[in-house]
Amino acid sequence: MWSFLVAVSGFPTILFTAALVVVVGFWLLVAVGAAESHGFDGHVHFDAWGMGGVPVTVVFSLVTAIGWFLSLSATVLLDPLASSGMVRGSAGLVVLAGALLIAWRVTRLLVRPLRHLFHDEPGPSRLDFVGLTCTIRTGRVDAGFGQAEVAAKDGSTAVVQVRQTADEVLTSGSTGLLYAYDEVGEFFWVAPYDTALDPRGHGT
Known part of the structure; x- marks a missing residue:
């Protein structure tokens, strides 16, 4: 348990952990009706990144969750191999970049079957x-x-x-x-x- 807490609060997983807290808090607000899942769609679009057709909040949530899991797993596996602070810091940068890249690619695959659930057409007026x-x-x-x-x-x-x-x-x-x-x-x-x-x- 202690090793898990250290990994979650250490670099680079702490970056994903903070974002994950925001994501969980946001979806809790959506669940109780205090926020809308499409609340930020008018400001950010991911079409150029191959992740259009779904709410921005869904894309961000998937990238965050996947990136957090990958970063945590890689940190736990590589920590015993890090012999010094410099090596640990360099490894953290590699893990951060790799987790973001893989999370982005996996999210692109996941949003494709979700696009038909969301409609861009305006509602009835x-x-x-x-x-x-x-x-x-x-x-x-x-x-x-x-x-x-x-x-x-x-x-x-x-x-x-x-x-x-x-x-x-x-x-x-x-x-x-x-x-x-x-x-x-x-x-x-x-x-x-x-x-x-x-x-x-x-x-x-």
Whole structure:
């Protein structure tokens, strides 16, 4: 046990140990919902290094964990062969460089099957509903009240807040057209829509 602690806190493993503490702390925060695994993706990209397509945090975590294990193992194996401080220091530099290189190569192999689990496409936006027809789900729609159900292009449905300023009557079950979105109020402006005038021959 003492030999393990000495190796973990010695050069070069101490560098990986410190990074590993950060990694473990980060994923604990993700587990409790205090952080997001994609939190740093907008600032760093590893495409040029052959490790793109997965969150940066995953790449860093894999490199850190693999590098820590390799450095620790090499340090334990080579320590009995180091006869002086100078030799031990030189060996530490070699172990550090080798652990980083191997960890990078192994991580490149590991991230390939993980890429299909992460999508770079942006998530659905409320603005995607603008221009679609909807079905009113409340008894009335006015400047301060109203809800409607709208079907997205992918077939999913959502209930959204709608408002109108015109005098046309929109009641439950009637069809409306979402023609604008108010980002401040987080609602859609809706107008009555006659499905008979739809050139496609159908409504929502």
